[in-house]
Amino acid sequence: MRVILDKYEQEIEDALDKGEFVSVPNLEATKQMFQEAAENFRQLQQTKSITLRVNTEDLIKVKAKAKRNGIAYQTLIGLLIRQYIKGEKKVVLD
DSSP states (O other), rough: OOOOOOOHHHHHHHHTTTOOOOOOOOOOHHHHHHHHHHHHHHHHOOOOOOOOOOOHHHHHHHHHHHHHHSSHHHHHHHHHHHHHTTTSSSOOOO
16 A cells, blocks of 8 residues: 655655755754753743832833723733833933
């Protein structure tokens, strides 16, 4: 019984037959590197809950601005942090 391959699968089989793929010298180390990279990427996509002390007046103003824009104040604070990290917002430290 012959398995029917789609075009992509056939290209892979042909490449294997021609010896176009080569073995990685340190397969286990390479696998470990990619596993760590995948785990790091997964962790970077997660959110983290923090406790933050802020001036009451500042918090009231942030909540008011968030409400006017129809978003949660925590979302607004997260956006401000992200913009600062990307260099889109500046904070002057003396």
